[in-house]
Amino acid sequence: MDAFNFTRATTLDQAVQSAAQSPTAHSGATVRFVAGGTNLIDMMKIYVERPSQLVDINDLPLDKITPTPNGGLVLGALARNSDVANHPTVLRDYPVLSQALLSGASPQLRNMATTGGNLLQRTRCVYFRDTAHACNKREPGTGCSAIGGHNRMLAILGTSPDCIATNPSDQNVALTALEATIQIQGPKGQRSVPIHDFYLLPGTTPNRDTILEPGDLITSVTLPPPTPGSKSLYLKLRDRAAYEFALASAAVVLTLDHGKIHTARVALGGVGTKPWRSLEAEHILQGRSADPATFRLAAEAALKNAHPQSENAFKVELSKRCLVRALTTATRNA
Amino acid sequence: MDFSEFIDFIQTGAPVPPTNPAAPEPSSVIGAALPRIDGPLKTTGSARYASDYNFPRMAYAVPVCATIASGKISSLDTSAADKMPGVLLVLHHGNIGPLFRNASGGRNSENRPPFEDETIYYWGQYVAVAIAETFQQAQAAAAAVRVQYTPDKFNVATSLDDSIPAIGAPGGPRIASHRGDPDAAFHAAPIQIDQTYATPAETHNPMEMHATVAVWDNGKYTLYETSQGVVNHQLVMAQVLGIPKENVEIISRFIGSGFGGKLFPWPHSALAAVAARQLNRPVKLTVSRKMMFSNVGHRPRTQQRIRLGATPDGKLLSLQQDYRNHTSITDDIRENCGEATPFLYSTANLQVTSALVRRNVGTPTPMRGPGAVPGLFALESAIDELAIKLKKDPVQLRLDLDTLIDEEKNKPFSSRHLKECLLVGSEKFGWAKRNPEIGSMRKGDLILGWGVAVASWGAGRGGSEASVLLRADGSARVSSASQDIGTGTYTVVAQILSDKTGIPVNRINVVLGDSSLVAGPMSGGSTATASIIPSVAAAANAAIKVVLASAVRPAASPFFGQDPDTLTMTAGRVHRKDQTPDSGIPFQDILRMANLASANGDGKTGGHGSDTKALDYSMHSFGAQFVEVEWDPGIAKLRVSRVVSVVDGGRIINKRTATNQMAGAVVMGIGMGLLEQTIYDPRNGHPINDNFADYVVPTAADSPDIDVHFLDIPDPLMGEYGARGIGEIGLAGIAPAITAAVYHATGVRVRELPVRIEDLLTSKVQI
Structure with a gap:
């Protein structure tokens, strides 16, 4: 780990101004916010992140979970994953989010990790995390070691010739299916960004995971009001029973009307370079009867553009089965 | 090392006849589901593992690992690291000084001492080690060492289908076991199985990673280690460091498991020792989880063809196992896949062959x-x-x-x-x-x-020695240079002494994990318990003999002037053999009457090889x-x-x-x-x-x-x-x-x- 300066922000403005000094908000940032530290500190220890300044934002009043007037819910950026997962309103109205959070990491990590930090969790690609290897996400222009390497865990959707890294988060898959909105405070003021537009495909700039700019601080995440009678579910498949990143996961949020699917929101995890909203699957599902044939059609549509790598062709079928099972389970008691 | 080699290896000490061939009376302490006597120390965090030792002026060492799998170091530049805050020394091939191979007993893991040459044999091999005032400074310095390489061809292929010489030719498969005519029997068999199986390289991942804290004091070393064999560690390190055995003491009181990975010393131990000597300061080196995968052994990959010939009713006509395992460039480690094959099932025709295939990987270990x-x-x-x-x-x-x-x-x-x-x-x-x-x-x-x-x-079982003190306050101490890797050796040793003396387990102090004690067994090959308990029993018997001999000397003793051979000790009470234990008196009363601080006994027992039966x-x-x-x-x-x-x-x-x-x-x-x-x-x-x-x-x-x-x-x-x-x-x-x-x-x-x-x-x- 490199030596770094450590400051504690007491106001939003102070935090934003400090971080605005960084030339980038992405790989190579010289200023980083630290909240739970569960991801950033790990990466600093292995020289993947080398900020010269850390701004501790834990004193900022961003840890509340509050209802919105229209029946939605605002999750403060500093709300801990454990607190969100066990919040009565989340459990009642957004079970998919609670399930996703509880399927990730360990209780100790969830007690520290925050809503905002989880949004910015970086990939677990082994080449990204080892400075002995080339990685365009870590060091633009050096190449992608994962292509043709050990890529079993990596993405099959949204990849580019420069990067195949998976977004590892469970939370973000659920937030994507819930159509959450992210509130950002930046040097030029506040803005709200739908989660669908928050993450970037790697393209030729895999060093940029999100649309954030220097100084931008996530302050909260807003969940829209739940549709009455909606069913939601998060299903995660992995090699072992706990404490592992997803090989494939699916978040579904559905409403049914007399055995037909009225609305459907589908997001996939473990397979995309970003939390993968599948509009193709949603399009198939909407208006069709909730049966195995429909679910399989939706899964086929979701993975139609899959581009597997040398070790992860199995994920195409696994991801389909994951989605079919999630849809089956979510609609079973409808 | 296969099991028989292991047994040969642990046969220390002269053949000694088995102690008492008669099985002891069933006793509540043997077989009991007793909690570990060291459990409270572990659950309260007061048990000290190797890297828990800290000393004044202690420095920290962090290795630099190769980022190629084969080749030569073309340049190694420490100038940036040398200037960093807190940096004391950066050791490498050019300045490590002499480190030696061992040929005089004991087993090392990698025969090549660290930094012996500038050749790289596997990814992750240590090429330098940075020593600084703090761990963080040493880490930063290690990261700042610039190493250039001239890479060479390497092979880490998972398939072990390399073409190798014929059976019996140099470099070809060895016949590990043979009887009958397995080829003919297989070909004639009405039912045949012919399949190839593979097991991957597996990495030992004990919770406690390897670590050495080296203390150099006026020509003598104390090495705090996490070792499954303190006696072997001492023997090997004395040779590697080129100093007399008595100038190295190995301490390994508590071990967070090993799974075989800690049987033999690894190169980091020598690096910490040299750094401590050069700086004349204690040095701590902790192997990182990442280094656990390259530098401290693994179970090698195996590929095994099994052929079975059988009759339709299930008689085994033939059994053939032809296996290969990978080994490193520098060491020949045979994974004895035929360990159980020759005797597990009845068959008249059998052959096991074994071959090694080299890969650019760290040296495998049991x-x-x-x-x-x-x-x-x-x-x-x-x-x-x-x-x-x-x-x-x-x-x-x-x-x-x-x-x-x-x-x-x-x-x-x-x-x-x-x-x-x-x-x-x-x-x-x-x-x-x-x-x-x-x-x-x-x-x-x-x-x-x-x-x-x-x-x-x-x-x-191997040879073992143990020492027992039965003390005048009614407690006891038992010691041996073995160690408890977490499996319960402390507790088992206490149980045996309790069984022998009647002293409750909670009044027995078991001392292990120090090479200066009498030589005890390695914790490996499923032999530690079997090896150590006969020596503990023998030492207990010897100490009891001292108690009985002492019982007849003091005038105040009820046994004054009697023949000690007429006495015995049961449940901690000395009594006449022809009378009940109730009639006797506690052993500690005897010791006090005889003005003895303790009755001491040493036990030395041979391995099973010394038992002709x-x-x-x-x-x-x-x-x-x-x-x-x-x-x-x-x-x-x-x-x-x-x-x-x-x-x-x-x-x-x-x-x-x-x-x-x-x-x-x-x-x-x-x-x-x-x-x-x-x-x-x-x-x-x-x-x-x-x-x-x-x-x-x-x-x-x-x-x-x-x-x-x-x-x-x-x-x-x-x-x-x-x-x-x-x-x-x-x-x-x-x-x-x-x-x-x-x-x-x-x-x-x-x-x-x-x-x-x-x-x-x-x-x-x-x-």
Whole structure:
């Protein structure tokens, strides 16, 4: 780990101004916010992140979970994953989010990790995390070691010739299916960004995971009001029973009307370079009867553009089965 | 090292006749489910492990690891690191000074001392080590050392299909065992199995990583280590450092497990020692989890062709096992996959051949059940395939193939109860309810698969010494230069002394883990318990003899002037042999009357090789393991749900610690069967999954319902207590039982471990 300066922000403005000094908000940032530290500190220890300044934002009043007037819910950026997962309103109205959070990491990590930090969790690609290897996400222009390497865990959707890294988060898959909105405070003021537009495909700039700019601080995440009678579910498949990143996961949020699917929101995890909203699957599902044939059609549509790598062709079928099972389970008691 | 080599290796000390051949009276302390006597120290954090030792002026060392798998260092620039804050020294080939190989006893891991030349043999090899005032400064300095390489060709291929010379030619396969005419018998056999099985490189991942704290004081070293053999460590390090043995003391009081990886010293120990000497300061070097995957051994990859010839009714006409394992460029490490093959089943025609294939990987080292565990995965998988081909129940087939004669050595077994293991296990598991049809058994929405496999591991004991003090305050101390790797050696030693003297376990101080004590056994090869307890018993007997001799001297003693041979000590009371213990007096009263601080006894016992009777027998432990998997075909999800493990391990001294070891072996077997493999990137040789997120081991949530049962039958040739070691025996059957259960549930036969979702997705079984 490199030596770094450590400051504690007491106001939003102070935090934003400090971080605005960084030339980038992405790989190579010289200023980083630290909240739970569960991801950033790990990466600093292995020289993947080398900020010269850390701004501790834990004193900022961003840890509340509050209802919105229209029946939605605002999750403060500093709300801990454990607190969100066990919040009565989340459990009642957004079970998919609670399930996703509880399927990730360990209780100790969830007690520290925050809503905002989880949004910015970086990939677990082994080449990204080892400075002995080339990685365009870590060091633009050096190449992608994962292509043709050990890529079993990596993405099959949204990849580019420069990067195949998976977004590892469970939370973000659920937030994507819930159509959450992210509130950002930046040097030029506040803005709200739908989660669908928050993450970037790697393209030729895999060093940029999100649309954030220097100084931008996530302050909260807003969940829209739940549709009455909606069913939601998060299903995660992995090699072992706990404490592992997803090989494939699916978040579904559905409403049914007399055995037909009225609305459907589908997001996939473990397979995309970003939390993968599948509009193709949603399009198939909407208006069709909730049966195995429909679910399989939706899964086929979701993975139609899959581009597997040398070790992860199995994920195409696994991801389909994951989605079919999630849809089956979510609609079973409808 | 195979088991017989291991046994030869641990045979220290002159042959000594076994102590008391008569089995002791059943006693409550032997076999009791006693909690670990060191448990409170561990749960309160007061047990000190190697890296817990801190000293004034201590410096920290962090190695620099090679980022190529083969080649030469072309330049090594420490100028930036040298100038960094707190940096004291950066050691490398150019300034390490002499370090030596060892040829005078003991076993090292890598024969090449660190930095001996500028050649790189594997990815991650130490090329320098930075020493600084703080750990963080040393880490930063290590990261700032600039190394340039001239890379060379390398090979880390997983397939071991290299072309090698013919059997018997130099570099060709060795014949490890042979009888009859296996080729002819196989070709003539009406039923044949001919399959190749593979097990991956596995990395030892004990919770406590390797570490050395080296203290140099006026020509003498104290090395705080995490070692499965402090005596061997001392012997080797004295030679590596080029100093007399008495100038090196190894301390290893508590060990966070080892699984074989800590049997022999690794290069970091020498690096810490040299740094301490050059700086004249204590130096701490902790191996990182990442380095655990390159620098401190692994179980090598194996590839094994098994051929079975059988009759339609299940007689085994021939058994052939041709195996290869990878080894490093610098060392020849043979993974003895044929450990159990020659004697496990009855067959007239058999051959085992063994070959090494070189790879640019760190030097392999024994991992729990070395040889036998990968070997039995192959053999037991083939037996399962034979049972299916014969349409015979796999338990019944094994019962039919059982033998009470070791057909390789043509000797009877000292105590073989494999049949009982299978029968008891079948009963406990409910095997009779098994429907052999694939995918036929259900539990709700899940398909169940049931599989079985058996295990064997050599039983042996090495030479050992122990010292006992029976103190005038009624307490006792027992010491030996052995160590407790977490399996319960402290507790077992206390139990033996308690059994011998009647002193309660909580008044016995057990001292282990210091090479300056009398030489005790290594903790390896399932021999520590079997080796140390005879010496503890002998030392206790010697100390009791002193008590009895002292009882007749003081005028105040009720036994004044009597013949000590008429006296004995029972439950801590000295009394006449012809009278009850109640009539006597406590031993501490005798010591006080005789003005003795303590009665001391030394015990020195030989290995089983020194027991001429034992040489007439084949000695092994046996076990049978039954596994249930739950299979959800819709999402290709497979979990082990239930395991019954029945073990014939001789007499069990402590049921709690023994059960704990067997349950741990089940979990380790699940890792081997379903999860673990060290993956070397073929483009650069890097063990690329060198961390706990990518090298996946079972979690608590993966641990099934585990039922452990010991037959608890004393082995008459394992000394007074009839105890064999049990460290390895619980593991070998788990992985083949898992793949058998996987086949039963899914119809997918996995011959290369681990079983992966990729394999399972090919299943045609549906609900």
